Amino acid sequence: MVSQFKPTWMVKNIYDLTPAQLRANGIKVILTDLDNTLIAWNNPDGTPELRHWLTLLELAGIRVIVVSNNNRKRVDRAVAPFNLDYIHRALKPLSWGILRALRRWHLNRDEVVMVGDQLLTDVWAAHHSGVRSVLVKPILKSDAWVTKGNRLMEKVVMWRLRHNYPELTWQEDLDERKAH
Template sequence: MVSGFKPTWMVTNIYDLTPTDLRANGIKAVMTDLDNTLIAWNNPDGTPELHHWLNLLELAGIQVIVVSNNSRARVDRAVAPFNLPYIHRALKPLAWGLNRALRRWHLRRDEVVMVGDQLLTDVWAAHHSGVRSVLVKPILSSDAWITKGNRLLEKVVMWRLRHNYPELTWQEDLNERKTH
């Protein structure tokens, strides 16, 4: 059961995912969670670092698609400055939103990675849609009220994952090693 929460990689933050590393792993598109992964949940404008990272991926021809459980209005407002495509109300941890993105943008599962800050939603949805996953540390240590319960349960799941998979550690980049 706990294996469904095991990410392919654990990388400190989304900016550690370089176009070179992504391409070396056959990744042509990055699906990403929004809050506390791409942007701080309480700062929809992003940072200069985020703009730079998105520009690097665009120049490398790597598509970025936001897959979020938030409402259309929230996601539209957050991604407008970046001109990113998105799936709203993705229903993670179900695979529905990821599968919808795969179909809409004609992507193969083996050329996509899902990046998120939560095991219980992002990694689980990736696992069940057949897409590789990258767990990143949340941008902020605080969360929106709706996420706080997940974080408590996530601590138990992470403890079990580390017990079952001692090699599961935070990495600097995708080249260190896959966790499975």
């Protein structure tokens, strides 16, 4: 059961995912969680670092699509300055939002990766959608109230994952030799 929560990679920060690494792993599309993954949950405007990273990906032809459990108004407000496509009310940990993105934009599962900061929602949904996943550390140590319960359960799941998969460690990049 714990294998359902095992990410393909664990990378400290979403901005550490470079176009070269993504292409080397056949990734042409990033599906990403919004809060505490792409932007801080309490800063819907993003950062200059985010803008730079999105520009690098765009220049490399790598598409970024937000898959968020937030409502349309919240997601639209957050992604509008970046001109990103999105799926709102994704219902993660269910696979519904990811599968909807795959269908809507005619994406090949082998060319997609789901990036998120939560094992119990983002990684689980990716696993059940048949796409690879990247777990990143949350941008902020604090969370919106709806996430705090997940974080407690996540500690137990992570302990179990590390017990079963001792090679599971935080990486600096997507080096295939370190992939799990």
